[in-house]
Amino acid sequence: MAQKLRDVVMVDGIRTPFGRAGEKGFFWLTRADDLVTKVIDELLHRNPQIKPDMIDENIWGASTQTGDQGITMGRTTVLTSNLDVSTAGCSVDRMCAGGMTALTYGAGQIAMGAADCIITGGVEHMGHHPMGAGADPNPRLFQENIVTVDDINMGKTAENLHDMFPDIKKETCDEYAIFCQQKAKKALDSGMIGKMIVPMTVYTKDGWTRADYDMQPRPETTMQGLSELKTPFREGGRVTAGNSSGLNDGAAGAILMSADLAKELGLKPVIKIFGWAFAGVPPKIMGYGPVPSTKKALKNYNMKFEDFGLIELNEAFAVQAIAFMNEFGLKVVDDPKMNIYGGAIAFGHPLASSGIRLMIHLMHAFQERKNVKYGMTTMCVGLGQGGTVFCENLLA
Numbered sequence: 001m002a003q004k005l006r007d008v009v010m011v012d013g014i015r016t017p018f019g020r021a022g023e024k025g026f027f028w029l030t031r032a033d034d035l036v037t038k039v040i041d042e043l044l045h046r047n048p049q050i051k052p053d054m055i056d057e058n059i060w061g062a063s064t065q066t067g068d069q070g071i072t073m074g075r076t077t078v079l080t081s082n083l084d085v086s087t088a089g090c091s092v093d094r095m096c097a098g099g100m101t102a103l104t105y106g107a108g109q110i111a112m113g114a115a116d117c118i119i120t121g122g123v124e125h126m127g128h129h130p131m132g133a134g135a136d137p138n139p140r141l142f143q144e145n146i147v148t149v150d151d152i153n154m155g156k157t158a159e160n161l162h163d164m165f166p167d168i169k170k171e172t173c174d175e176y177a178i179f180c181q182q183k184a185k186k187a188l189d190s191g192m193i194g195k196m197i198v199p200m201t202v203y204t205k206d207g208w209t210r211a212d213y214d215m216q217p218r219p220e221t222t223m224q225g226l227s228e229l230k231t232p233f234r235e236g237g238r239v240t241a242g243n244s245s246g247l248n249d250g251a252a253g254a255i256l257m258s259a260d261l262a263k264e265l266g267l268k269p270v271i272k273i274f275g276w277a278f279a280g281v282p283p284k285i286m287g288y289g290p291v292p293s294t295k296k297a298l299k300n301y302n303m304k305f306e307d308f309g310l311i312e313l314n315e316a317f318a319v320q321a322i323a324f325m326n327e328f329g330l331k332v333v334d335d336p337k338m339n340i341y342g343g344a345i346a347f348g349h350p351l352a353s354s355g356i357r358l359m360i361h362l363m364h365a366f367q368e369r370k371n372v373k374y375g376m377t378t379m380c381v382g383l384g385q386g387g388t389v390f391c392e393n394l395l396a
Helices: 032-046 073-080 095-112 154-164 170-190 223-227 259-265 283-288 290-300 318-327 351-368
Strands: 008-015 057-061 088-092 117-125 200-204 207-211 248-258 271-280 310-313 374-381 385-393
Touching: 008 032, 008 095, 008 259, 008 351, 032 073, 032 117, 032 248, 057 073, 057 095, 057 351, 073 088, 088 095, 095 117, 095 248, 095 271, 095 351, 095 374, 095 385, 117 351, 154 283, 154 318, 170 223, 170 318, 248 259, 248 351, 271 290, 271 351, 283 290, 283 318, 283 374, 290 318, 290 374, 290 385, 310 351, 351 374, 351 385
Parallel strands: 057 088, 057 117, 310 374
Antiparallel strands: 008 248, 008 271, 117 248, 200 207, 271 385, 374 385
16 A cells, blocks of 8 residues: 655764774773663653654664674664663664665655654774674685775775876865864864764773763864875875874764654754665775765756755765765865865764764754755765765754
8 A cells, every 4th residue: 555755854863972993092992882872872861752662763883793783783772771672673784884874774664654763873883893804705706806905995995086086186185184174173162063972981991081072183284294194005195094084983873753753742853854875886986986876866856966055975085075076066175065064084984873973964054054955965885885865954
């Protein structure tokens, strides 16, 4: 029996601070599932109208689903959080777009009437689970030259984008990185980023400490400093630690529900999620993924790129962001539509959590720019994919 699709809204979103991966990061002795539990409980605390037994599903993305990111994170964190035991849960994986995929999976369930209210998110503890750790790729991939070892090294795929677009110079990427850090500093100084973060008390090798800030931002970054960094992925290359995102630990989550339920509860959401698309590209140019996924979404929903007044793009690498900007006619390096609070080059990229971080940034950006009707989030994905989510500003 055919039924009308329901409108889906994002009621709220919050994240942990993003720590550095490894022993120097403040989450080194903290479990990934405890990061998720903290986010879930904070979402419930911030939204008392939403009772725990109203949450139908708890869906979480994680790239490496083993250890403290295994055993079906979405269900185990129902049991460790203040959610009701009746809440179902699952885990999904689309590498960097795990959180974005969890979000679209949840939105689809609500639109179809399979659920009314869902918590969704993404987590990555890259200190415990470095990218690709424990993976066993099918040997055919290499024996039959389907991919090369370099094709699954994210930094080397960024160098390939430089080869693909020789007009994108290293100096332009460094300028972009500087601008990202400057925007992030402004957002940090204004208190905007603090609104997006739930502080945690965590145990470290130096005892208990308060984790209430992102460890990644480097506002002191200069062009001179960037010019002196090594190019670890290729001798004489153009990709450096300064014009790339970092290796980080963190979790981000959101509450989705039907627009009818939000109205019934007296909630006033900012974001309506109305479309998305994923697309594939050759793994060797992984960072190009947001271009075809955005074009696919534009076609699917009969929209033009110019309809969108805010764009949150995950900056895995500056070259990838600039390639996207060039493709869609954005001003390089400082288009006022894009990443207005700074992006992953400043804040970090804990893989599966980043898709939700983008949504949280967009939620606050919509509140700041009430004249903007449409916004999008978009990101590249390891092994050659891109994802794009379309949103409407309910304040416009």
